[in-house]
Amino acid sequence: MTTRQSPSHPAPLDAGTRAARAAGNAGEPTVEFAEATPYEQYVGVRQLQALVRPVTEHPAEPAFLVVTQVMELWFTLLRREWELGQRQLRADDLDAAIGSIRRSVHHLRSLDATWGSLLWLTPAEFNGFRDQLGEASGFQSYEYRHVEFLLGLKAESVVRPHRGLPVVHADLQRALAAPSLEDDVLAYLARRGLPVPATVLERDRTVTHEPDPAVTALWAEVYTDPRPGNELFTLGEALTDVAEVFTTWRQRHVTAVRRAMGAKPGSGGSAGLAWLKRSAARVVFPDLWAARTVV
């Protein structure tokens, strides 16, 4: 039975039909389509292109805009991977959760590499379109806030800018009060009988995670057996990779800002560089780092 596909989804193709088509094409790609190619139906290239709307004619602006949009897509993908990892941890499927977290490390590295496309941006070039961006600032990226919240970097103040967009605001408020990835890891460890204090399991989830001596000691104990067969060690290292590469992204942002605009105030209303440096210094998964001093 064939199901009618919506215009935005390509029709499915089973292996037998695919083989028959390749044979019929004498091994060459199919070139006849009655409507938009299945690739276009799947990827939506025209929709993507329609979103690249520079506000000036300055030749440097399209790269700035596209890099920002690409980074937004990486944030969305990270969010999906970590929310999936949380569901897998809640189902006590540690192998699957480690798989999701490891996959996210590859995405993070690609996100980080995206800075390479902006490093040529000089202050004069940035000045060429900066004023036209008005008060627009990455500070207002709500997808980035979801990423931070999942990593345990929480603050009510960063939810506030989104009050004017109720759906986004409600989603962010929910995420602020929801468990972070680390909260789900610790709940999983507690279910496995590890000594996670009740105060940590029940901590206020709307504020940034602080290191806890008992959790630091717990990770230090896990790290006394650093063999691949120790799945909790593997989990700890995957989370440490996440923290490290995310931190690298934030540090590269600080460097990109210093390079493109020095210490001028930010378009989002902050002091700029000095404010960003403080923000980037917040530690992700502090107990995993503190454990290294104890081991």
Ligand code: HEM
């Ligand atoms: C060279 C280009 C860039 C410059 C000069 C720049 C500048 C700044 C400044 C000054 C801030 C502080 C807030 C404010 O505006 O007052 C900021 C925050 C931020 N920017 Fe950028 N930015 C650049 C590129 C990007 C890109 C490509 C992204 C990707 C989405 C991005 C995402 C962010 C985020 C998420 C914050 C908030 C950081 C935090 O809360 O710690 N920025 N940016």
